[in-house]
Amino acid sequence: MKLAIETIGLTKRYGSLTAVSKLNLKVEKNTIHGFLGPNGAGKTTTIKVLVGLLKPDEGTFKVLGQEVHGDMPDVRLRMGYMPELPKFPKHLRGWELLDIYGRMYGMTKQERVEQIPKLLDMVGLKGREKDFVGKYSKGMQQRLGIAQALLNEPELVILDEPSLGLDPVGMVEVRELIKEIAKEGRTVFLSSHLLFEVEQICSHVAIINRGELLISDSIQNVSNKLSKPSTMQVEVAKPSNKVVEAVKKLSFVSEVTQDGNKLIIELKTHDDVRAQISQEITKAGEVIVSMSLKEQTLEEVFMQLVTKSQGGRAE
Ligand SMILES: Nc1ncnc2c1ncn2[C@@H]1O[C@H](COP(=O)(O)OP(=O)(O)O)[C@@H](O)[C@H]1O
Numbered sequence: 001m002k003l004a005i006e007t008i009g010l011t012k013r014y015g016s017l018t019a020v021s022k023l024n025l026k027v028e029k030n031t032i033h034g035f036l037g038p039n040g041a042g043k044t045t046t047i048k049v050l051v052g053l054l055k056p057d058e059g060t061f062k063v064l065g066q067e068v069h070g071d072m073p074d075v076r077l078r079m080g081y082m083p084e085l086p087k088f089p090k091h092l093r094g095w096e097l098l099d100i101y102g103r104m105y106g107m108t109k110q111e112r113v114e115q116i117p118k119l120l121d122m123v124g125l126k127g128r129e130k131d132f133v134g135k136y137s138k139g140m141q142q143r144l145g146i147a148q149a150l151l152n153e154p155e156l157v158i159l160d161e162p163s164l165g166l167d168p169v170g171m172v173e174v175r176e177l178i179k180e181i182a183k184e185g186r187t188v189f190l191s192s193h194l195l196f197e198v199e200q201i202c203s204h205v206a207i208i209n210r211g212e213l214l215i216s217d218s219i220q221n222v223s224n225k226l227s228k229p230s231t232m233q234v235e236v237a238k239p240s241n242k243v244v245e246a247v248k249k250l251s252f253v254s255e256v257t258q259d260g261n262k263l264i265i266e267l268k269t270h271d272d273v274r275a276q277i278s279q280e281i282t283k284a285g286e287v288i289v290s291m292s293l294k295e296q297t298l299e300e301v302f303m304q305l306v307t308k309s310q311g312g313r314a315e
């Protein structure tokens with residue numbers, strides 16, 4: 001397995017706050033790898049360490065197979081990086097901005113003249129390159145940021161919350177763009193606090209909360225590992241303790257809670273057990289008004305995982 005990123009015990013503190021704690025992360029080459037976690041989880045801090053903007057307090061890491069100590073070696077030139085909510089000088093035109101970045105990367109005039117129009121086309125800014133960045137919408141600025149991250153034809157592209165602040169259309173456009181980048185054979189590592197976004201474009205995901213890695217695997221394996229049995233909602237005419245206790249005793253039921261006239265029944269099974277449950281409720285002398293089965297979405301599982309995870313951070 002060839003790795004684009006590998007961190008071993010990576011730790012970063014801000015004073016007494018441990019923002020990233022003993023992180024062991026592996027990102028395989030040629031994947032779109034999501035780095036998922038709620039706000040404040042430690043995503044941006046990790047990314048800043050990976051691109052050389054922050055020094056870790058503990059641990060080691062490799063980028064594109066090279067161990068990084070102290071100053072970033074040449075590997076920096078083999079990766080592209082878009083910071084969270086990139087802010088560009090408003091008085092520059094789109095193409096000028098890319099031209100300036102191209103010079104910073106040491107690209108020749110010839111290379112810039114060839115590469116910049118191609119990138120502007122790819123990110124959907126063709127025809128708008130002479131407009132001032134200050135006139136660009138958020139989505140256009142974000143796409144310009146992605147073009148900037150691709151200028152040096154990087155093997156690894158790191159995008160920090162590429163769809164933050166975008167409307168739904170802008171988000172779809174950015175997702176399509178990321179898929180295209182991956183098709184060109186580049187590894188993409190992107191952070192996000194939105195599960196559905198990661199689910200839609202990533203082949204792999206690492207979930208972080210309070211600086212700690214909770215799980216890292218292919219999307220398929222994560223959903224298999226985490227997907228929980230379903231919940232059933234039964235509305236009854238007059239719920240009583242007796243009926244709650246009776247249902248709780250069923251071997252395939254893990255928990256029963258009462259919400260008004262509804263019994264929320266958590267099941268240990270994916271089998272259709274409606275008949276057994278209705279029988280039990282009727283036996284307890286209760287009348288069923290309605291019954292519905294609810295599968296848990298990956299989003300709910302993610303929320304539970306993140307809410308349950310504790311520790312790591314000195315509050
Ligand atoms: N420069 C900083 N100084 C002090 N604390 C910081 C700094 N940057 C981030 N933090 C804190 O570190 C934690 C992780 O932040 P961050 O890496 O930005 O998370 P994420 O990108 O997942 O939202 C948060 O509690 C945040 O408040």
Ligand SMILES: [Mg+2]
Nearest residue numbers: 043044084161
């Ligand atoms: Mg962040």
